[in-house]
Amino acid sequence: MVGRRITDVSVRRRDLRIPIPPDFEARLVGRRIENVGRRAKYILVSLDDDTVLLIHLGMSGRMAVLDEMDPSDALVPGRFTHGPDTATLSKERGTGLGAHDHVVFGLETGIRIVFNDHRRFGLMALAEAAHLDDHPLLAALGAEPLGNQFTGPYLAEALKGRKTPIKAALLNQHIVAGVGNIYACEALFRAGLSPRRSAHTVGPKRSERLAAALRSVLREAIEAGGSTLRDYAHADGNLGYFQHAFSVYDREGEPCATPGCKGAVKRIVQSNRSTFFCGFCQK
DNA sequence: CTTACGGCCTGTACGC
């Protein structure tokens, strides 16, 4: 995408988690893409007029690249996996688009970037580059877990006085940004901390362990291309494979991975989300 | 201020 100009924007559904504003298309057409970055779970697309396009994939969103010169792209694994998409595909033959392809960016040289999100928990928004950090979606975010700011002392300070379970605190984007359910569970396992433990009881020493555990699990997951549970895929259609390295996530009833531990992985519900952990080695 | 909870959507897996 970087270096190419946006020649065409087609919004096929505006009612994402936050509605796409009326001036969205007009503000994007004709702009050149200068950079693609990320903050927390937001993709940040910087344009040549100091506008930034914010994209959030929610739980089920994905971006795909359709190359007009290569029709086999429509067969990219993980692209039309849901029933209605395939059905609609035949009706809309010629566009190559499916029922849940909500936004399509046409770029120079005939490539299309498609935002697909069957649950519409994702969103797109526009921000000014000069005030990006003040944008309502970004302003209150905590430190990047892989950035220099995120240290044991930072985490200990952020957890101080919080009564919520440590699992919920890890999912709180204002404390640490970009951690979801899988990696919260895996980090707590690596740190040997019970997900039910009150956040404020995680002091400097445990925070150091937890911050290190979180960084290591994220680094390894990224290295492995992410975790494919049901339908996650890269823009090129390749699947992640970190799910094979899970210690606890989605492993209810299986023996604990810690050598010598006799425990089995338990599943509980916290803040309406599944938590997986070992009751023996996580205290 | 903090925390708990329901809701947003649609698709899939599973039990009856």
Added chain:
DNA sequence: TGCGTACAGGCCGTAA
């Protein structure tokens, strides 16, 4: 086979 229920990688608004 068909139907109902639970659940899914996120996050916001509201209430307490």
